[in-house]
Amino acid sequence: MLAFLIQRVLQAIFVMFVVALISFSLFHYVGDPVLNMLGQEATAADRAELRGRLGLDQPVVVQFYRFIVNAAQFEFGISYRSARPVTDLILERLPATLELATISAIFAVVMGIGLGIYTALRRRSWLSRFIMTASLIGVSLPTFLIGVLLIYLFAVELGWLPAFGRGQTVRIGDWWTTGLLTTSGLRSLILPAITLGLFQLTLIMRLVRAEMLEVLSTDYIKFARARGLSDRVVNLRHALKNTLIPVITIIGLQLGTIIAFAIITETVFQWPGVGALFITAVRFVDVPVMAAYLMMIALVFVIINLVVDLLYYAVDPRLRAQGGGK
């Protein structure tokens, strides 16, 4: 158990180190930060002064060390574009993204697992066939097109739901703002959450279905039936548990993808989150914001990976006994 944990944590640290290296290289080699911050008109003395203040005159290794120390304290410097601390920019937009991603994830996981089970158990019903065909379209469609078409149908033509923005928000504590407590906030959340969750939903559904069909054909399920257990017990106790274990890994990784894909959804719905911030940064080569976003996403992915591994470990008695092979 301990060896397994240490190995996983080391791997996570390695990934974070590589990402930090990439982020630092962005800083160091893409464009000239001094030029970017002071503009063309600054004097040579101004530049040298800023260079010294930013520590850019020191050896690369020292700079990298300082970058990591700063990053560990969530310190990523000043945005070239808005001249504000990157950390502030990200923090004020983080709640919007996290709320959207969480709701989408719940939507995708609940619906995905439910529909996956249904289509596996009622494989031949017309509803299952319909769902499977529709899911193929869901997998093929670009996220942004789904979003745009949903806006066109439900906001422009039918006028049922807002087309963009977060609606009214309520401030909680120092920096968290939530849209979950107002009607307009909740209404604004529906279309973006569906857009963001739909792709993951279809993926999870197809995965659960395939895995469940495989489990249903195993000997131990057949033996469970031969022992006289009812359909409900066989399907929902035995088959489901065996289905969900391998699926947990991939679902976990999919949740990370949701945060990344939020970039697209946020752009479509003009959602004031970190994804939209990142797109603006890419468009204007705002390196500090790009680097910070990259580190943040990497951290989210690494944490999700770790949690998934541990969860996997906790639910599968075979892994527990072997002390973490696989």
Next chain:
Amino acid sequence: MSQELQRADPTPAVLKPPGKLRTFLDSDIVHSWKNQPVVIVATLVTLIMFAAALFAPWIAPQNPFDPRQLELIDAFTPPLTTSDFTGNFYLLGSDSQGRDVFSAILYGSRISLLVGFAAVIFALALGTALGLMAGFRGGWRDALIMRIADVQLTFPSILMALLIFGVIRGFLPRSMHAEVAIIVLIIAIGLSDWVQYARAVRGATMVEKNKEYVQAARVIGLPARKLLFQHILPNVMRPVLVIGTIGLALAIIAEATLSFLGVGMPATQPSLGTLIRVGQDYMFSGEWWILLFPGVALLMLALSVNLLGDWLRDILNPKLR
């Protein structure tokens, strides 16, 4: 008995082995194709859209990239309308610049397909080369390439493409951004997608490397280069082509997404994704055709290429799921 033999002899045509076309038409692929109406429709749609994109200059009423051909006075002409001012007929309407939407879709899918194909070929070549090297040479090269692949796989490819796009742009002066957008796109999408090919090729190479014929060739003393290109490469191409077909759909979608996000093709040279981004602004004011037709075009293209890819994968390699 003897009669039969005699009958067979003077008419050798009957016994001639079936031609290549005949063999192909009898094969499982064709059989499976004929029995799946969805796949037939997908093939037809794909072929029509490929042809339309290829022959766009001859089909399109105007060149939407040439500002001189645009009639500003015809802006926002609804679909199926002949303009009162210029007498031009707009099949799918026109946009704010007086650009014919039908022509824009034809030229736009041309760009989408060009970027898609080029990015897939780039990713395929890079991934195959790195995969061959990793699988054949092993050692530190293998370890390095596969660790990079692992880290890259941690992130979704659209994020990688965005990042690579941003980095490349950072190196280029701002004035060049619009001109080289198409090349930057191809590189960004290609670089974000090489890992799959590399992994598949590496696996196949390691299997192939230990087979007897390769061992024998080594014993004979065939140079490594010859061994790689003449013996191993042909054997690992099948999974690569299967991944490539699905990769095409993904690359088309990736290009459309980047362009939609405003970091791909500029509005002066719109791809389908750019057209949808531009069209989104007009959907609230009632000019739905500027958004909807490019959207439907992209939907049809992505869906049919994806269906074809899925079908090909199932036929050629049922295990690759």
Next chain:
Amino acid sequence: MTSSTPSSDKKGAVTHTGPGEQSVPTASHKHGEAALAQEPVLSVRHMRVEFPTRHGTLVALDDVSFDIAPGEVLGVVGESGAGKSMTGNAVIQLLEPPGRIADGQVYLTGKRIDDLAEEDFVPLRGRHIGMIFQDPLTSLNPLFSIGDQLIETIRTHLPMNEKQAREEALKLLREVGIPAAEERLSSYPHQFSGGMRQRVVIALALAARPEFIIADEPTTALDVSVQAQILALLKRLCADHGTAVMLVTHDMGVIAETADRVAVMYAGRLIEIGPVNEVVSNPQHPYTKGLMASIPGIDKRLERLYQIEGSMPRLAAIPEGCPFNPRCPHAQDRCRSERPDLMPAGAGQAACWLHDPVDPLPELDENDTQEHAHVR
């Protein structure tokens, strides 16, 4: 405590460590003979199983009929693909779709069960018909402890609370010879060896004291040294509880050691059935003769092993007439056109025109037979 299980007798509650092996066959054999007069536990009549496929309907079982008396062990032998396992799966209605019983009847203690809907059949499984599968490594759900799986099975069939079911589970584990049963209850399947897992599987199959169990190759996946132990256990438990067994295997040795009667299957049909000693020492069907002659050690006069020429036909290409005719040393015109049903032969029955009570075909002479007999 076990008063609620109707078929459990006093012997069942006591762990049987006794002299067992010799006395049991004769006892159950007598039991079997006596039982022939009474109603059979299982009666299969003219069962036909079909698999509709895109290329036409495959007939996996054709006109299979047999009875099993209470407490009797019926061995079912044949090559792989002959339909042995299919017969067991059809009886307990666990055929892989799209397979289905297309014709015939199955009676369990006199009541017809083949026409029951799935929800009416579920209560029979485990309670009246048990089943043991070939591979103990894959028969147990890896994510549930042995105790969980035992208790859930017991509580499905018997009106017990958690605590009573736990006691019962312990008793079962001790009965199948699992040491330190108390501790093992919370173990997971992967913590057991193959033989131990098969003991658990047997405990599960017998948990509700069914009158009849189907054992589908119960020892094939096990080490030879363990095989004998498991067979002895199965036989002893079934004798103790008066459980009838349908023992499906391709191993004649297992049959000879364990079964009271034996049924031989070929290409989806039952071609010979009779008391085990008779079938082994004096087989009536040419296929059975070949089968017996091909087993080392049974017929010691043969120095080299006999081999039946050719191979069993695929289900899609079963020949006209007797399915064995292309490989049979005695095949004659009638065998190629007309299909034989089971008819009295020796002490049992065989589906072969050589035994036609009205007009038996002559056996072809030794020289002809020699030509067909390939010697390796």
